[in-house]
Structure formats: structure tokens, C-alpha cells
Amino acid sequence: MNPQTATTLLELRDLRTVFHTARGALTAVNGVNLSLHEGEVLGLVGESGSGKSVTLRSILRLVRPPGKVSGTVLWRGTNLLELPESRLRKVRGGEISMIFQEPMTALNPVLNIGEQITETLQEHTNLSSQDRNARATELLELVGIPSPKERLKDFPHQFSGGMRQRAMIAIALASNPKLLLADEPTTALDVTIQDQILKLLLRLKDTLGMGVILVTHDLGVVAQTCDRVAVMYAGRIVEVAPASELFAQPRHAYTLGLLNSVPGAQSTRRPLIPIPGAPPNLANLPPGCPFSPRCPYVTNACKLEQPALQAISSTRLSACIHFDRLEPVNAQPPPEVQP
Amino acid sequence: MKPSDHTPIMRVRDLTKTFPVASSGLDRVRGLPAKSVKALTGVSLDLLRGETLGIVGESGCGKSTLARCLVRLYDADSGTLEYDGTNVLGLRGKNLRSYNRRVQMVFQDPFSSLNPRMTVGQVLNEALAVHRLRSSREIPGRIQELLELVGLPKDASERLPHEFSGGQRQRIGIARALSVEPETLIADELVSALDVSVQAQVVNLLLELQERLHLTVMFVAHDLRLVRHISHRVAVMYLGRIVELSSTEKLFSSPEHPYTQALLRAAPDLDPSRKNTLEAVHGELPSPLNPPSGCAFHPRCPKAFERCTLEVPKLEARGLEGHESACFLYEPSSKFKLNLNLLEKP
Ligand SMILES: Nc1ncnc2c1ncn2[C@@H]1O[C@H](COP(=O)(O)OP(=O)(O)O)[C@@H](O)[C@H]1O
Ligand SMILES: Nc1ncnc2c1ncn2[C@@H]1O[C@H](COP(=O)(O)OP(=O)(O)O)[C@@H](O)[C@H]1O
Ligand code: SF4
Ligand SMILES: [Mg+2]
Numbered sequence: 251m252n253p254q255t256a257t258t259l260l261e262l263r264d265l266r267t268v269f270h271t272a273r274g275a276l277t278a279v280n281g282v283n284l285s286l287h288e289g290e291v292l293g294l295v296g297e298s299g300s301g302k303s304v305t306l307r308s309i310l311r312l313v314r315p316p317g318k319v320s321g322t323v324l325w326r327g328t329n330l331l332e333l334p335e336s337r338l339r340k341v342r343g344g345e346i347s348m349i350f351q352e353p354m355t356a357l358n359p360v361l362n363i364g365e366q367i368t369e370t371l372q373e374h375t376n377l378s379s380q381d382r383n384a385r386a387t388e389l390l391e392l393v394g395i396p397s398p399k400e401r402l403k404d405f406p407h408q409f410s411g412g413m414r415q416r417a418m419i420a421i422a423l424a425s426n427p428k429l430l431l432a433d434e435p436t437t438a439l440d441v442t443i444q445d446q447i448l449k450l451l452l453r454l455k456d457t458l459g460m461g462v463i464l465v466t467h468d469l470g471v472v473a474q475t476c477d478r479v480a481v482m483y484a485g486r487i488v489e490v491a492p493a494s495e496l497f498a499q500p501r502h503a504y505t506l507g508l509l510n511s512v513p514g515a516q517s518t519r520r521p522l523i524p525i526p527g528a529p530p531n532l533a534n535l536p537p538g539c540p541f542s543p544r545c546p547y548v549t550n551a552c553k554l555e556q557p558a559l560q561a562i563s564s565t566r567l568s569a570c571i572h573f574d575r576l577e578p579v580n581a582q583p584p585p586e587v588q589p
Numbered sequence: 590m591k592p593s594d595h596t597p598i599m600r601v602r603d604l605t606k607t608f609p610v611a612s613s614g615l616d617r618v619r620g621l622p623a624k625s626v627k628a629l630t631g632v633s634l635d636l637l638r639g640e641t642l643g644i645v646g647e648s649g650c651g652k653s654t655l656a657r658c659l660v661r662l663y664d665a666d667s668g669t670l671e672y673d674g675t676n677v678l679g680l681r682g683k684n685l686r687s688y689n690r691r692v693q694m695v696f697q698d699p700f701s702s703l704n705p706r707m708t709v710g711q712v713l714n715e716a717l718a719v720h721r722l723r724s725s726r727e728i729p730g731r732i733q734e735l736l737e738l739v740g741l742p743k744d745a746s747e748r749l750p751h752e753f754s755g756g757q758r759q760r761i762g763i764a765r766a767l768s769v770e771p772e773t774l775i776a777d778e779l780v781s782a783l784d785v786s787v788q789a790q791v792v793n794l795l796l797e798l799q800e801r802l803h804l805t806v807m808f809v810a811h812d813l814r815l816v817r818h819i820s821h822r823v824a825v826m827y828l829g830r831i832v833e834l835s836s837t838e839k840l841f842s843s844p845e846h847p848y849t850q851a852l853l854r855a856a857p858d859l860d861p862s863r864k865n866t867l868e869a870v871h872g873e874l875p876s877p878l879n880p881p882s883g884c885a886f887h888p889r890c891p892k893a894f895e896r897c898t899l900e901v902p903k904l905e906a907r908g909l910e911g912h913e914s915a916c917f918l919y920e921p922s923s924k925f926k927l928n929l930n931l932l933e934k935p
């Protein structure tokens with residue numbers, strides 16, 4: 251999809267989420283700028299602790315104290331961060347739905363699945379009680395749960411992991427959302443079930459015309475499901491690109507490092523190319539580029555100033571000073587193995 | 590690298606392990622029989638000296654149970670387990686300890702397998718002392734050697750596990766396993782909890798140590814990409830059985846079993862241009878409490894025919910030499926060739 255012609259559904263401007271802890275201020279989301287187009291699947295990828303979940307939760311103001319969210323979350327023209335709580339509640343679980351890695355955290359253990367769907371329908375639609383029941387069955391059918399009518403009476407613990415994930419998706423879809431925020435929805439699932447759920451999500455996105463932000467740490471999942479990808483590192487977006495272009499040639503040294511770390515098909519039993527060291531402490535970031543202490547391309551310029559996320563082509567953004575010097579994936583010589 | 594030679598160091602035959610499942614009071618009142626989970630049903634395989642054998646499969650298929658039976662953390666119900674010519678299932682006391690020194694397990698969760706109140710030095714000291722491999726005078730030097738071997742800083746021995754990152758803790762686990770100079774490592778989901786960049790560090794360490802110390806490795810994991818990268822041969826498990834076992838190259842290029850094919854199709858490809866909109870396989874994993882008849886994969890298998898529902902297909906060579914699968918779509922080659930398995934049994 252061409253970003254110039256596509257309609258923007260959601261826009262994050264300088265989104266910042268800080269946790270004020272006893273050990274000092276920890277900036278989990280550090281000035282994120284990002285937009286999502288209608289009908290698009292945007293992947294948000296990065297290693298654990300990079301701020302993906304907090305970014306998603308900040309969009310819906312689900313961050314609890316001591317977390318503080320600032321910046322702008324522009325949703326169809328309104329800034330959600332300034333919306334009164336009562337109006338935000340209509341958006342949350344209404345126009346914007348969210349699903350999680352662990353369905354049990356989102357599902358109510360004492361209500362059966364049917365009750366949980368009809369509850370959402372009651373809150374976010376004008377359907378009559380009878381229509382709500384019919385719609386609940388339809389929704390379970392839509393997400394591929396066999397004998398939907400009977401399963402409506404089942405409680406969450408009576409479902410398998412994969413079926414629970416489907417049930418949570420059904421509840422999320424009950425309000426006819428325009429945007430689905432999905433936080434590692436398949437990370438806890440087995441690979442054949444993950445495959446089913448991802449394909450289900452893609453089908454639903456097409457039939458319902460939703461936008462999706464998919465948070466994941468799995469680059470394979472990104473490659474198979476996302477139209478565009480935003481790569482996060484230490485609370486910042488460091489690269490944005492259409493998926494095909496990103497995997498063909500990363501334009502941030504961290505993205506290249508990630509792709510090099512994944513075992514490829516051809517390199518059996520050869521050393522992989524890891525990223526040395528570990529991500530920085532978010533309460534005490536290094537000066538300049540946050541990746542500079544681990545970066546094989548680092549120069550003095552990288553350490554002076556935090557490089558801004560900039561357009562490097564009509565479709566791509568990068569916050570890497572040396573974006574045009576990066577080698578192709580798997581082209582670097584393997585590093586010296588640690589002693 | 591190829592495994593140094595092809596003689597089996599470990600032979601597993603027909604290993605079976607069942608866990609009782611607590612039945613509800615109501616079931617007992619009704620006089621229903623006690624339920625049980627068949628975690629392993631007749632698992633047979635050879636571990637070749639110097640090789641890395643990958644074990645893959647989805648959760649609950651029995652990978653961890655197999656690993657634990659092999660190091661005698663669990664007692665198998667039936668079957669045989671031979672290591673270097675010795676019957677392992679009969680070992681007791683001193684002989685069992687000696688076996689456990691030669692065959693070490695490295696666990697999935699670096700947190701839970703380390704005592705939070707013991708420094709890394711104490712952890713390694715304990716392992717060394719139990720097996721009396723070094724005199725107490727030599728132990729501090731050996732600890733430094735081990736830390737260096739796995740790439741941990743020298744001062745690590747003074748520190749507690751929680752002061753280390755996930756990747757470093759995994760290195761500590763490896764150092765502890767290596768401290769007793771084992772010949773064989775059984776690694777259960779060794780790097781599954783780590784981020785990819787750190788995973789790569791630990792994988793490199795494992796590859797390097799294997800070369801240097803001539804280790805035999807059984808690498809248990811659910812990540813196909815990782816198993817493919819690291820293994821010489823791979824066994825695919827489904828519901829307590831091995832359904833295919835082959836050299837890594839053949840298994841990934843020409844999988845025979847429909848489950849292996851589904852598993853490979855389901856693993857998301859890193860190339861966005863190779864997208865598949867069809868599901869790799871329909872249906873859920875069946876409950877191990879109530880496994881399907883015949884081939885356990887038949888309810889999900891697109892190619893199943895009547896025989897699959899009635900009879901359990903045996904794991905055996907059905908085409909290429911050294912490539913075994915348990916699927917009726919392929920005629921066993923043993924019909925035409927000498928069956929080596931039969932020769933072993935009196
Ligand atoms: N409630 C909280 N209080 C303090 N720190 C938090 C809280 N929630 C998240 N963080 C911190 O914010 C950072 C980003 O977390 P998260 O968004 O969950 O990462 P990801 O989803 O990318 O793994 C982490 O360092 C995490 O420890
Ligand atoms: N200690 C145990 N007690 C009861 N059941 C168990 C035990 N360990 C494993 N199981 C059961 O045995 C089966 C195989 O489990 P496991 O070997 O852990 O599989 P995997 O490691 O492949 O995920 C599962 O159904 C599991 O629930
Ligand atoms: S034996 Fe039958 S059911 Fe099992 S995998 Fe082969 S074809 Fe499918
Ligand atoms: Mg997260």
C-alpha cells in the first residue's frame with residue numbers, strides 16, 4: 251500500500267511513557283512517531299523489554315501509575331490522550347479492540363463465553379437481546395470454533411489454548427472494531443495453531459476491513475503477516491519499512507543484527523552472527539544512538555547525538571546514520587567467538 | 590562437520606512412560622477406571638557418538654519426558670536404554686551417579702535450575718565436589734577454566750544468579766553441566782526463553798564446545814529453525830511417538846510424514862514473498878488422555894485412509910536409506926531389505 255494515498259487511521263506523535271520508580275525515571279516509550287493506514291497490518295517488532303507492549307497499552311491509556319503517558323494519539327481526528335474517560339471507554343473495546351498473549355488475562359473465568367460476547371455487544375451495539383445471541387453464535391463461527399451454539403455455554407477453562415485465543419478474538423470483534431491491537435497473540439501457541447490463528451486474523455482483517463497492529467518478537471511472524479514493519483529498540487522506533495523491503499535489505503544496524511541472529515536455511519551448523527552485549531538500561535541510556543554500544547558500524551558521529559527517525563526513501567524511515575553502508579543479511583563475516 | 594563416527598553411544602528401544610492423572614471424586618464414585626497420560630509410547634532411537642540429534646514437536650508430545658527418562662530423572666515404565674553397552678535402566682547407586690556424570694542434562698529454565706542463594710562459584714563447586722573429579726585444591730582453578738570456557742567474566746564466581754542476564758544464566762547452566770566433563774549433553778529447550786540475538790550467542794557457544802570437547806548432544810526444542818541449524822539428524826515427535834527420523838537435510842528437503850510436512854509449512858518463513866494463505870493443517874492437537882486410534886495424526890491428516898484409523902504405523906525406513914517414518918503412505922523398505930532392527934533382538 252502506498253502511504254501517500256492511503257488514509258491514516260491512527261497516528262502516534264511523540265508518544266512517551268515514563269515509569270517513575272524508586273530507582274528513577276524509566277522511559278519505556280521514548281518519543282514514538284508512527285502511523286497506521288486503513289486496512290493495514292503493521293508489525294511492531296523488537297526484543298523483550300524494547301517497549302512494544304507499553305506502546306500498545308499507551309494508545310488506549312491502559313498504563314497504570316507510576317506510568318505516565320504524554321504526546322498525541324490521533325484516532326480519526328481526536329487525541330485519545332485528552333479524551334474524557336467516559337468517552338474513551340466507548341473507543342476502548344469499541345472502535346479499538348485489543349487481544350493479548352494470554353487469553354486468560356482477558357477472559358472472565360466466571361462468565362461463559364456467550365455472556366462475555368453479549369456483554370460487549372450490549373455495550374457497543376444497538377442489537378436486541380435476541381439478535382445479540384444470534385450474533386454471538388455467528389462470531390464464534392467466524393473465528394472457527396466448531397459447534398458454536400453449544401460452545402457459547404462453555405467457560406474459558408473448558409477451551410484449549412488455541413480455542414481460548416479464538417474466543418478472545420471473537421469477543422474483540424463483537425464491537426466491529428476499526429482497529430485491532432494484538433500483543434503477541436500467538437506467542438504461547440504451538441506452531442500449527444499459531445499458523446491457524448494468524449491466517450484467521452488475516453482473513454478477518456480483510457472481511458471486516460480493520461487495521462491491525464501486531465506486536466511480536468518473531469521475525470517469521472512479521473514476514474508472513476505484516477504489510478509494514480516498525481522495529482523498536484530501547485523505547486524508540488529505529489526503522490519503518492514495507493515488510494518485503496525490510497527483509498530484503500535492512501536499513502538500521504539493529505534490524506540487520508536481528509535478521510543475522512536468526513538461523514537461516516543454508517547455514518547449518520555454522521556460527522550465527524549474534525548481536526554482542528545486551529540492550530541498555532532504560533533508566534540510563536547511552537548518549538547518541540541507543541544501539542551504538544553494540545553496533546559493528548558505530549562511528550563517533552553515532553555517539554554525539556540521538557539520530558532522528560528520517561525518511562530515506564518514499565517508503566522507508568531509518569534512525570541509523572549509516573543506513574546506506576549496511577551489508578546484506580548474512581553477509582558479515584562471523585564475529586570472533588567469545589573466549 | 591559430520592559426527593566423528595556413526596556408532597550409537599545410546600540405544601533407546603520401545604521406551605514407554607505413562608503418568609497417572611488424578612481422577613475426580615465423581616469418576617471414582619462412578620467406578621470409572623483411573624485415567625493416565627501416555628507421554629511416551631514405544632520410542633526407539635539411536636544417539637550416535639559425536640552427533641547432535643534434534644528432537645522437535647509441539648507441546649505435550651513427550652520431548653521433555655523423553656529427555657528426563659534418558660537421564661533417569663524419570664523411570665520409564667518399559668523398554669530398554671543402553672549407554673555405551675551398559676543397561677542404564679538397571680543402574681543404582683554409584684553406577685547411576687557415574688552414568689549421570691557422563692550424561693548431563695541442561696534445563697530449559699535457567700532461573701529455576703539455579704539456587705538463588707548460591708554464588709556461581711558455589712554452584713560449580715558443588716557439582717565438582719559431588720563427583721570428586723578434582724581435589725579441593727584444584728577446584729578454584731577448574732572453576733576459572735569453566736567460566737572462561739563458557740565466556741563468563743572472571744568475577745562471575747562471586748556473584749548470584751539474579752545478577753546475570755538470561756543468556757549469561759544459560760551459560761552458567763552449561764558451565765555446571767560441563768564441570769563434570771560429560772560425554773553427552775541432553776539440552777531441553779536450552780535457548781527457548783532467550784531473545785534471538787542472545788540465542789545466537791548461546792548456539793555459537795554450544796557448537797564451539799561440541800567441537801572442542803567432542804560432545805554428543807541431544808537438542809530438544811520446539812523451534813524448527815533452530816533445530817535445523819544445529820542438528821545432524823532430527824526426530825519429529827507427535828503425541829508420544831517419533832513419527833519421522835532422518836538426516837536434517839533430508840528431513841527438511843523431503844519430509845515424508847504428513848505431520849512433518851504440516852509442521853514445516855506452519856513454521857513462518859522469513860521471506861515475505863513466500864506467503865501461503867492456506868492453513869498448514871486443520872484441527873487441534875488431540876488430548877493425550879484420549880489419543881486417536883491407529884496413527885495418532887489421522888484425524889488431522891489430509892491423506893488418511895482407512896488403514897490409518899485401525900493400525901499404528903511403525904517407524905521404519907520406507908524409502909531413502911537412513912530416513913525413517915511412521916506413515917502408511919510409504920511401503921517399508923524392510924520388505925525388500927534386511928531389517929537391522931530384527932537382527933538386534935534374539
Ligand atoms: N508497570 C511498570 N512499571 C515499571 N516498569 C515497567 C512497567 N511496565 C513495563 N515496564 C518496563 O518498560 C519496559 C518496556 O516493557 P514492555 O513494553 O513490556 O516490553 P516488550 O513488550 O517490548 O517486551 C521494560 O523495561 C519494562 O520493564
Ligand atoms: N510429571 C508429570 N505428571 C503428569 N503428566 C505429565 C508429567 N510430565 C509430563 N506429563 C504429560 O505428559 C505429556 C508429555 O509432556 P512433555 O514431555 O512435557 O511434553 P513436551 O516437552 O514435548 O512439551 C503431556 O501430556 C504432559 O501433560
Ligand atoms: S499414517 Fe495415515 S494418517 Fe498417519 S500421517 Fe500417514 S497418511 Fe496421515
Ligand atoms: Mg510485551
Ligand SMILES: [Mg+2]
Binds near residue numbers: 652654778
Ligand atoms: Mg518440554
